[in-house]
Amino acid sequence: MTPIETTTVQAQIPTRLFLEVEALVKAGWFRDINDLFLEALRRYLDSHRPELIERFAQEDVEWGLRGRD
Amino acid sequence: MLSGGCVAETDTPQVACDAGPIIHLDELSALDLLGEFAAVLVPEAVWLEVSRHRPEAFQREQASLQRVTVEQEEDPAFDALAQALSLGAGERQAIQLARQRSGAFLLTDDAAARLVAESLGLQVHGTLGILIRAARRNQRKPAEVLALLESLPDNSTLHLRADFLAKVIQQFKDAYGL
Numbered sequence: 001m002t003p004i005e006t007t008t009v010q011a012q013i014p015t016r017l018f019l020e021v022e023a024l025v026k027a028g029w030f031r032d033i034n035d036l037f038l039e040a041l042r043r044y045l046d047s048h049r050p051e052l053i054e055r056f057a058q059e060d061v062e063w064g065l066r067g068r069d
Numbered sequence: 070m071l072s073g074g075c076v077a078e079t080d081t082p083q084v085a086c087d088a089g090p091i092i093h094l095d096e097l098s099a100l101d102l103l104g105e106f107a108a109v110l111v112p113e114a115v116w117l118e119v120s121r122h123r124p125e126a127f128q129r130e131q132a133s134l135q136r137v138t139v140e141q142e143e144d145p146a147f148d149a150l151a152q153a154l155s156l157g158a159g160e161r162q163a164i165q166l167a168r169q170r171s172g173a174f175l176l177t178d179d180a181a182a183r184l185v186a187e188s189l190g191l192q193v194h195g196t197l198g199i200l201i202r203a204a205r206r207n208q209r210k211p212a213e214v215l216a217l218l219e220s221l222p223d224n225s226t227l228h229l230r231a232d233f234l235a236k237v238i239q240q241f242k243d244a245y246g247l
Contacts, residue, residue, distance in 0.1 A: 053229075054229075065205065
């Protein structure tokens with residue numbers, strides 16, 4: 001099987017969040033921190049489609065400006 | 070052109086909140102904007118999520134947030150949709166709560182949650198709508214709302230494309246003659 005090309009990234013996250021991540025890994029939910037971040041990113045990208053976000057935001061602008069409630 | 074203070078004739082609805090709007094409004098020191106709704110209902114899972122990621126939001130008590138235990142109802146269609154779009158426990162409970170309270174809005178900044186909720190016939194709004202509505206409801210002066218919109222990239226974790234936010238800001242300025 002061809003290995004998947006990967007890129008290493010560095011990111012700063014709140015320590016509080018990192019401790020939660022670490023706890024999940026230690027508890028055995030993920031093989032390592034890389035696996036957890038990969039899963040989190042996949043889920044985020046699955047559910048956060050830019051065109052959808054902007055369509056909803058534009059609907060909100062209309063409601064904010066001219067809604068009746 | 071709109072003017073600040075054109076408060077609508079209708080009563081304000083109840084809202085069921087997902088974590089995003091609570092966190093984003095608190096980051097902007099604007100959580101009090103939710104105080105105008107008839108009730109601000111926060112399901113248990115969302116309460117726990119906000120407690121973990123933005124505990125200070127509950128310490129300020131600006132919006133009389135009500136912690137609510139959501140009655141679990143069997144709904145295979147909803148479960149399938151929620152699972153397909155990877156909704157978290159908080160998003161699921163917020164949608165369920167809005168469905169259980171007649172006429173309640175859902176407040177969420179999560180596109181997937183909004184997609185599911187709208188497909189179920191719920192009225193859904195997010196942080197951006199709440200901010201802009203504040204001028205219409207005379208909760209803030211238009212210039213104050215403008216400042217909040219302009220501060221979004223620096224002061225909040227609500228992520229919008231810069232070009233898109235600029236367009237929104239222009240629409241707001243045009244509407245209020247700013």
